[in-house]
Amino acid sequence: MVVQGLRKVTVGQNGVGSFILQCKRLDFHYCDWMGSSKGMNSFIANSLQKFAAAHPQIEINVSPRPRKHPVIIGHYINGREKAVCVRNLQKEQILKKAELLRDASGEKLKKVTKPVTSIKESVRGVWSPYHGGPLTV
Amino acid sequence: MQASLASTRTRSQSSSSTADVIFEDAERIPNKKHPLSQYASPTPEAALKSAKLAALHARLSLPQKLPLQTMARTLVDPSADSNPNFNNAALAQLGGSIISYHVAEYLLCTYPRLPMTVLFSAAYAYNGPKTLELIARELGVETAAAPGSEVDPGLLQFSKMASGTKIDEFGASTRPDSKSFYRRGMSSRNVYDDEFGDTIPREREPYEPLSTEQAYAGFVKAVVGSLFLHAGREQAKRFVKRHILSRHLDISSLFQFKTPERELTRLCQREEFEHPVARILSETGRHSRSPVYVVGIYSGNDKLGEGAGPSLLEAKIRASVAALKAWYLYSPGNNVRVPSEMESKGAREWEPVHIDLGEVIH
Numbered sequence: 001m002v003v004q005g006l007r008k009v010t011v012g013q014n015g016v017g018s019f020i021l022q023c024k025r026l027d028f029h030y031c032d033w034m035g036s037s038k039g040m041n042s043f044i045a046n047s048l049q050k051f052a053a054a055h056p057q058i059e060i061n062v063s064p065r066p067r068k069h070p071v072i073i074g075h076y077i078n079g080r081e082k083a084v085c086v087r088n089l090q091k092e093q094i095l096k097k098a099e100l101l102r103d104a105s106g107e108k109l110k111k112v113t114k115p116v117t118s119i120k121e122s123v124r125g126v127w128s129p130y131h132g133g134p135l136t137v
Numbered sequence: 138m139q140a141s142l143a144s145t146r147t148r149s150q151s152s153s154s155t156a157d158v159i160f161e162d163a164e165r166i167p168n169k170k171h172p173l174s175q176y177a178s179p180t181p182e183a184a185l186k187s188a189k190l191a192a193l194h195a196r197l198s199l200p201q202k203l204p205l206q207t208m209a210r211t212l213v214d215p216s217a218d219s220n221p222n223f224n225n226a227a228l229a230q231l232g233g234s235i236i237s238y239h240v241a242e243y244l245l246c247t248y249p250r251l252p253m254t255v256l257f258s259a260a261y262a263y264n265g266p267k268t269l270e271l272i273a274r275e276l277g278v279e280t281a282a283a284p285g286s287e288v289d290p291g292l293l294q295f296s297k298m299a300s301g302t303k304i305d306e307f308g309a310s311t312r313p314d315s316k317s318f319y320r321r322g323m324s325s326r327n328v329y330d331d332e333f334g335d336t337i338p339r340e341r342e343p344y345e346p347l348s349t350e351q352a353y354a355g356f357v358k359a360v361v362g363s364l365f366l367h368a369g370r371e372q373a374k375r376f377v378k379r380h381i382l383s384r385h386l387d388i389s390s391l392f393q394f395k396t397p398e399r400e401l402t403r404l405c406q407r408e409e410f411e412h413p414v415a416r417i418l419s420e421t422g423r424h425s426r427s428p429v430y431v432v433g434i435y436s437g438n439d440k441l442g443e444g445a446g447p448s449l450l451e452a453k454i455r456a457s458v459a460a461l462k463a464w465y466l467y468s469p470g471n472n473v474r475v476p477s478e479m480e481s482k483g484a485r486e487w488e489p490v491h492i493d494l495g496e497v498i499h
Contacts, residue, residue: 002400002497003461004393005258009268010384012275017383020196024277056195059188059291077277119385130419130431130445 011119021057022105025075026098029065036087040070043091051098058102072098076106174286178218178294184209189279189291196277197360197376202368211359214295214352217284219344225359232362232373236264237332239377242475245490248388250465252496253323257334258391264381265333269354272380278356280349293356296346304348310336374477389462397457401434401441404464404497411437413460415453418443432456465496 014020030044031037044062052060065071069087072094076082082104084097184190184205194208207228215224240263244256251259262268273293284294298304312321312329326334357380365373394400398413405413413436422428431445432452442463444455469491479487 002395003252003254003465004395005252005254005256006391006393007258007265008262008386008391009265009271010262010381010386012271012384014275016385018198018379020276024192024196057192059192061188077275121387128445130421130429 013119020077021055021102022077023058023074023102024077025059025061026101027061027063027073027075028070029063029068029073030070031064031066031068034067034069037070039088039090039094040086043094047091047095051095055102072101074101074104074106076104078106080106080108082106176218176286177220178213178223178284179209179286179288179290181206181209184290187290189289191291193276193278193291199360199364199376200368200372202372203363204367207363207367208360209290211356211363212278212290212293213284214293214347214355216296216344216347216352217294225355225362228359228362228366229355230358230362231365232358232360235361235365235373236358236377236381239374239475239477240264240381241332242477243382246473246475247468247471248466249469249491250467250493250496251388252465253327254334255388255391255465257326257332259386259388261333262386262391263384266350266354268381268384269357270350272384273353273357276380278353280352293352295349295352295355296344298346298348302346310338312336370477370480389466392458392462392465394458394461397454397461400497401457401460404461405436407494407497410439413441413457415456417449434460467493 014022028040028044028048030040032041048060048062052058069085071083071085073081073083082101084101086094086097089097179187187205187209190205190209190212194203194205199208210223211225211228213224215221215226218224221227237260240260244251244259244263248256248259278293279291280297281288281292281294284296288294312325314325314329321336323334329336331337361373361376364376401413405411413434415432415434418431418433420428420430428447429445430447430449430452431443432449432455433443434441434453434456442456442458442460444452444457444459446452446455473490474488476487478484
């Protein structure tokens with residue numbers, strides 16, 4: 001055997017070739033009785049249909065949660081979920097929260113310190129002390 | 138047609154857990170909680186009502202030509218429903234061939250000098266079952282806990298292996314030389330084995346439980362197969378390009394050399410280059426605890442490769458590996474035409490792609 005091949009797997013780069021929205025499911029929970037759900041009920045009655053039609057890639061579940069504050073729960077492709085309590089919010093504010101959950105990646109929030117992260121090698125290469133002419137002081 | 142087929146279906150395995158309870162006085166109490174359905178997988182009508190399935194269809198940005206009923210069928214593994222009219226076996230067979238064709242033509246035209254072993258592992262990296270599982274997971278496909286007609290059609294259905302089951306990797310294969318003392322050479326893999334150079338296992342029973350990896354891989358293949366049937370060749374190719382070939386792979390990391398210096402010498406002999414010679418380019422700390430030597434491999438005045446290492450020998454080996462990789466990874470460019478482009482209408486005339494002599498054999 002001259003040269004052997006090592007087995008690896010390719011690494012996905014979401015957005016290269018195709019983009020998959022990371023939010024796969026949104027659960028809207030409301031209560032018919034409590035005042036904190038007023039905005040949520042109005043959102044479900046008026047805006048949710050439009051929101052759902054604009055995002056066919058998200059599965060939307062609406063279910064009652066009696067005697068509890070209204071909540072939106074986003075489920076993500078990486079298996080995590082993110083819940084936002086929307087008590088006493090207006091329907092426009094709830095739409096903003098739904099958009100926030102739609103745009104989230106599902107990852108834990110972390111501080112991004114580097115402007116660029118890449119899995120590809122640097123085009124310019126790494127500086128080497130052994131190349132180039134000797135340094136004259 | 139659909140209804141008549143549906144009526145002929147039977148459950149593949151008698152799921153005794155959902156059977157009715159029979160008491161001593163032989164009074165049958167129907168189990169209302171889990172109604173015993175005569176079907177092993179969800180009916181095609183259920184596919185139209187599944188939110189999960191519609192979301193998956195939209196997430197993959199599949200064309201409207203691919204109906205939800207077929208999409209639901211791609212999610213039913215033969216281990217869940219053994220009826221070939223309702224599982225994804227045929228679609229996966231077709232899709233698997235299409236995927237491996239597009240991957241193979243991409244690799245052969247983009248890297249015409251890859252050795253056979255590396256070509257096999259590059260194909261495995263692009264469309265091996267492990268990668269297809271990753272792709273399906275990244276598309277947001279979930280699995281059903283157990284298959285059945287009551288399951289949401291948007292979930293992947295298959296009979297899961299019990300934990301602790303031994304996966305028999307070296308079971309009976311379709312090779313005629315099944316005796317273990319025969320050497321499985323590279324060229325015989327081209328003939329007898331699959332697209333990754335692995336032996337093809339003998340046909341298993343369709344309802345046998347299988348690993349999650351195989352079930353996910355079957356789903357991705359079946360999607361490509363159903364795209365081909367409903368939306369045509371171009372759409373199937375587009376899916377492969379967007380979801381499989383767009384993934385990142387550093388092919389230079391797939392090589393493992395045993396005797397790189399010897400191989401380089403043979404290569405230079407074959408190509409009628411001058412005999413390769415190693416020369417020190419620079420060094421530091423020869424008498425220290427951590428010396429570094431930079432060695433170049435030269436054929437005449439041409440530098441073939443360069444490597445750095447803590448000893449002269451290691452630097453030389455690294456330089457030879459660099460030279461060999463530079464040879465094997467020659468590429469006419471990333472946008473080289475592939476044979477399948479000739480199938481589109483109005484394609485300009487085919488210009489033969491670069492074909493190499495083959496790998497160095499010593």
